């Protein structure tokens with residue numbers, strides 16, 4: 001479908017007609033255009049991106065609600081969430097279901113490392129009870145106001161669950177596509193498969209971003225190429241693309257957020273609209289050098305997931321009444 005400025009302005013007017021003032025003291029709202037390759041090939045579509053909710057003890061539920069209100073006020077066509085729904089335990093899964101039931105648009109998600117540590121199957125059950133579609137190395141095609149879009153969901157790479165071939169098998173080249181991956185560096189392997197935009201989380205933007213501290217802690221020490229914001233290029237054609245790393249909403253250790261780049265965030269992508277059509281918080285940044293994750297490290301991460309699973313199974317067995 002061809003993009004026309006008139007259709008775009010009508011869409012904007014319709015979706016903002018009854019919109020309450022979308023402002024939050026604690027959650028930033030950042031808005032970006034989609035990849036240039038979508039322009040003229042799809043009707044405008046508004047996507048809200050959330051990540052790292054970490055529903056649980058560390059992040060007040062009022063903040064989760066505030067982020068959700070911010071999303072709903074934007075009247076998005078889709079809500080996309082890139083993992084880390086929980087915070088160390090399964091104690092708050094009912095609260096997670098309650099929260100995820102409150103979005104007005106369809107929700108599609110992938111899992112993060114914390115979801116695997118706490119119990120991926122149980123987190124998925126809680127999300128499915130709320131009507132969330134979870135993509136684990138697979139893709140789905142959604143139709144929004146007559147416009148089809150493919151969403152690829154890569155399972156969590158941090159804990160060794162990402163399978164790129166499986167996730168993209170059967171993708172259509174004639175429909176727009178974007179991908180979700182908890183770990184942003186996986187974008188390097190998704191761009192050559194015809195995916196021009198990848199949405200990610202995991203870093204929390206460093207949480208403390210004064211004096212570019214986040215680039216030291218996450219880049220130099222943590223080995224991340226992509227720390228916060230846009231990287232790559234939205235103008236790219238084959239074999240390249242853009243990745244967005246959101247600072248997310250919650251935290252798993254300390255709730256502190258200092259500095260504009262580390263602020264909790266809801267991100268809006270206006271797909272089908274060309275970069276440069278409206279002002280954006282920042283443009284594409286140069287990637288940091290990054291560091292490959294060694295096979296030994298990945299093995300240790302996978303072992304941690306297995307160890308936690310065994311611990312949960314043992315605790316369940318101990319709680320069962322003895323058979324006489």
Ligand SMILES: [Fe+2]
Nearest residue numbers: 052084202252
């Ligand atoms: Fe996280």
